[in-house]
Amino acid sequence: MSAANNKILLVTPPYHSGIPEISGRWLPLGLVYLAGAAREAGVEAEIYDAMATGDGYPEIERRIAEAAPRYVATGAMTATVGDAIRVLESAKALDPAVITILGGIHPSFMHPEILGSSAAVDYIVVGEGEQTLATLLKTLEEGGDPAGVPGVAYREGGEAKATPPAPLIEDLDALAPAWDLVDWSLYSYFVIPDSRFAAIGTSRGCSHDCAFCSQQQFWRKAWRAREPVKVAQEVALLHRRYGVNAILITDEHPTRDAARWERLLDLLIEQALPVHLILETRAEDVLRDRDIFWKYAKAGVVHISLGIESADRQMLERLGKEQQTDAAAEALSVIHAHGIVSEASFIVGFPDETPESVRATLKTAQRYNPDNANFFALTPWPYGGMPELAPLIREKDYARYNFIDPVLEPEFMSLKELQAAINDCYRRFYMGKMLEFMTMKDTFRRGYLVRATKLLMSSSFVIGKLNPWGSGR
Incomplete structure (x- = not known):
């Protein structure tokens, strides 16, 4: 060569x-x-x-x-x-x-x-x-x-x-993504039939202090946003030139600036493009926008993820998560009321975790009843916060630092027991959801969730993980 x-x-x-x-x-x-x-x-x-x-x-x-x-x-x-x-x-x-x-x-x-x-x-x-x-x-x-x-x-x-650190980029709109170099045939969101799937960033950074998250370190706790009109123009370009009809918004906190976010929703509504949007935000922002949440749906938002992490106030404080314990359930109700699919993440595997506390997290998830739930293993980054957890780390293979495979062993559970408990959370949560999905009146949300669940349950990876007679790994 x-x-x-x-x-x-x-x-x-x-x-x-x-x-x-x-x-x-x-x-x-x-x-x-x-x-x-x-x-x-x-x-x-x-x-x-x-x-x-x-x-x-x-x-x-x-x-x-x-x-x-x-x-x-x-x-x-x-x-x-x-x-x-x-x-x-x-x-x-x-x-x-x-x-x-x-x-x-x-x-x-x-x-x-x-x-x-x-x-x-x-x-x-x-x-x-x-x-x-x-x-x-x-x-x-x-x-x-x-x-x-x-x-x-x-x-x-x-x-x-x-060398010394480079300054953060001041004008994100000055960047020029090379959309023409993308092999668009590769990208599809399987939950939406015949989709062409893109990703865009409308802002960068996060100013919160979640101890388990690497984003606030990487972005130096700064938050910078693009102009809403530029973002709306990019959505239109992706749809009209490349046939994109599903977009993941990759921001850590896209809704941080309320006025800017509402302006973007208004511009997307004006465009009236048949594009489905998927994003992650915070429960407090959903409640803040309760009165304008119809704009989310009208702008094309079909799926919202919330990082709930825990319903326990002390646990949220340990994680540095600035969230009221009752905000998550209320936010999920707002999301569902507007026909938008909800996803919530919970963290398990703390140093003092027990089988009983994992079951309590599952019960919280079932009580809050998001459409989709993730049960992530607490994963201390080798460069990140929570250095006090280092003595409990049993897995040195970085490939397992993926929130799926536990790497930290609680004092009262082995890694194998923790993995089995996480698997059980997924199995029990989704076993209780299929009938609910099948009987939903909202046809879009019903079809979306039935397809998503079928994809999940037909995955050989998931079947292996959820097999109660498996190894637990």
Whole structure:
């Protein structure tokens, strides 16, 4: 393989945890933005979503060889970092001269460990990626010194080095996502028939202090938003040019600014496009918007996720979650009243967790009665908050840091017992939902949820997890 003069191949690591793939194939929005940044730096870009194609390493190596890029880049969170590094190792094995770049949340905080453990990683983009990648590529193309690029970690003389942090991007609307490089045939939201599925970001960051979350660290507790008119124009572009009719809003907190959010809803209503929107927000924002919640539905919002985490006030305080314990149930009622599908997440696996406390969490979920529920294992990040939990971590394989596989062993439960208890929560919650779904009067919500449940229950991964005679792992 001989490297092209200036092409970057942006690759998703082929990581599969089993759950996200059940409901759809998800667009790697970060790579779409990075491809646009690379082009603005004068470098040809190509996106290769090996996760969506289901390709393994032989196919990845073949694709890299065919593309013959000068640069190979990938991004990672904790669970995917091993696969991301292996992608770069594959590229180096094919051509030692190729320049490899890694980014994402986990590498941003763990770059000394990564640079010290794999010689296949040349550069790590620390923090927000677009401006840093563009500057790095321009510097490398011109034969400059990467030491002058803010927000980069690299190796010099065998030692890991890091430049000062790059500033956060002030104008998110100035970024140019490379929508034309997307293979749109890959992306579908299985719950909505004949869908073409996109993802957009309307804001970045979160100013809350949830101890288990990495987002507020990555975004430095800042929150920046795009102009509503620009977002509405992007939705229209995706629908009219690429046939998109389902969109995931990737923001950590899209509804933070009430006036801005209502303006966006109004613009989407004016457009009257047949586009379904999926988003995550906070229970307090749902209650704040109770009187205008009809606008959510009219603007196309069909699915809202809430991070409820716990109904226990002390537990919420331990998590740094600023939420009233009664807000979640009330918010779910508002969502359901407008025919929107609800999803709620709960966290289990605390140091003092017991089989009884897990059952209490399940009862809370059943009492609140969201349409969908997730029971996530508490996962302390190797770089994050809650360092006091480190002595209880039993799993060092980062691939298991996915909220599905427990990595922290409570004092009164083994990992196997905790996994079995989580499996039981899912089994009991969804066993009680199918009749409710089948008898719903709202035809859209009924069809949506029946399809989602059938996808869930027919998944070989889920069948293996929920098998009460299985190993518990």
